[in-house]
């Protein structure tokens with residue numbers, strides 16, 4: 001065959017194959033650790049704030065107290081319960097991670113689909129922009145954007161979603177380019193399908209696997225991004241408890257109350273590690289090109 | 293009668309960077325009458341699939357015209373083209389990449405009915421079941437997924453999808469060459485029966501002349517993007533005129549060993565030249581055993597033979613001096 005060499009899309013997951021993929025996933029210790037960490041993080045973020053004290057309630061009789069029965073993780077410089085603030089901070093992290101990623105997917109997938117499917121003038125323009133954004137270190141970009149958008153959770157989410165956009169567009173477009181070479185897409189055209197039908201039913205499902213993997217890579221980066229921006233004063237503002245904000249305060253009291261820095265630091269590390277392990281596992285299972 | 297398909301001077305060039313172009317199809321003309329099977333034959337890379345893809349507008353021609361049933365579809369928009377797609381479909385070579393792995397067999401075969409809003413619900417399911425049975429598959433297979441089927445079964449599914457709207461024309465692009473030899477014959481027989489029953493016209497693309505010997509009414513031989521000879525199948529097999537056709541025929545195995553030994557052989561040397569830079573003059577002259585000076589400089593036109601047979605593009609056949617090729 002003298003057909004052009006194109007990268008084949010990852011073998012799509014057909015029904016019935018899902019059970020097999022899950023069994024393959026379950027046997028691996030690292031992805032399962034990741035899954036457990038991520039689930040724990042979700043439970044903490046969703047249920048934590050309901051089970052703990054008011055994170056803004058100040059108790060001047062218990063300033064910077066180490067861990068005790070009343071305050072399992074101690075209290076901060078204003079006598080606020082550190083556990084309650086960790087739980088509320090998890091909620092902020094989750095919002096920053098999930099909302100920015102969802103926003104990037106919502107905007108990026110249609111752009112990638114259209115650019116890859118129709119090519120013409122849109123494709124080179126989009127890809128040039130993508131290259132430009134990717135050329136910057138993402139935190140530099142995020143810091144700049146957050147400074148422009150103003151210090152707030154909204155600004156953080158917008159800035160973090162913007163820096164994820166290029167990857168989402170690139171991955172979607174790549175899958176579209178590979179999928180549109182498949183004979184079954186040509187057959188769908190011959191069937192009399194509209195472009196919208198082909199994009200939604202034939203091409204988008206092929207993008208799902210790689211995009212899920214991308215999301216699990218992007219969420220921890222966004223969690224770190226939120227903490228970093230808030231730490232720098234460009235993100236969530238005190239008294240809202242963000243892990244980054246908590247670290248900013250904690251650095252003044254490293255000697256007297258090291259736990260104030262340790263717990264947010266450990267939480268950021270665990271949440272990030274969880275998503276990364278989960279993402280690696282998903283990539284191995286969903287993408288045969290990763291060579292496993 | 294108006295031809296179901298009429299292609300005139302079809303050109304398809306693929307950009308290959310640095311101002312170069314792959315001359316995949318370079319001025320091909322052919323037509324197919326209602327109910328006729330035309331075998332399009334040629335080596336790998338001669339542009340057969342590109343012709344087929346242009347007919348379905350899966351790729352846009354660079355020049356020339358394509359008429360389906362007297363409608364010029366060369367420049368129709370994708371939207372304007374959609375209703376016309378009821379009348380044409382295509383069967384692909386690779387039974388693995390031609391079926392969407394996420395769709396069930398029933399869904400795949402029913403898609404044309406759905407997309408053209410021809411049937412839905414119970415009626416759609418019944419028509420799918422009937423079509424599956426018609427291609428020799430159990431109706432119960434409609435709940436299965438492509439990866440659960442064999443190559444031959446998949447190709448029958450592809451055939452069912454192409455035929456469910458009873459199109460006027462089917463482009464079959466090497467529909468059996470990826471299959472096990474043992475199932476090739478049964479799929480070919482099935483296609484012959486279906487064609488006879490349903491009466492659709494067919495452009496049957498193959499690199500193997502023996503495949504179309506019993507199936508095709510007429511044959512068109514393609515070389516490096518051009519049609520070099522066409523004619524009734526029986527005539528092409530009995531007395532091929534173009535040296536390339538003769539070479540293709542002598543490469544094809546003949547079941548009778550005596551005939552195989554005694555027939556004259558024109559052996560093709562070398563590979564097909566690059567379509568990036570096709571040879572000047574007659575494109576076949578670099579490999580032609582009988583080429584003369586004129587062949588290197590002057591491009592032969594596809595003209596009718598003096599004896600009234602199908603048109604041939606060869607100076608030596610249509611010109612003054614016809615050599616006795618069998619003497620070589």
Ligand SMILES: Nc1ncnc2c1ncn2[C@@H]1O[C@H](COP(=O)(O)OP(=O)(O)OP(=O)(O)O)[C@@H](O)[C@H]1O
Pocket residue numbers: 001002003004306307314315316334335336337338339340341342343499567
């Ligand atoms: N999308 C494309 N882009 C660039 N070149 C192409 C493309 N499709 C086909 N070609 C080139 O056009 C020429 C004709 O290809 P085509 O697939 O039509 O030949 P074919 O006769 O069907 O061969 P085969 O028997 O291998 O299927 C080849 O040189 C091929 O490399």
Ligand SMILES: [Mg+2]
Pocket residue numbers: 340341342465
């Ligand atoms: Mg081909």
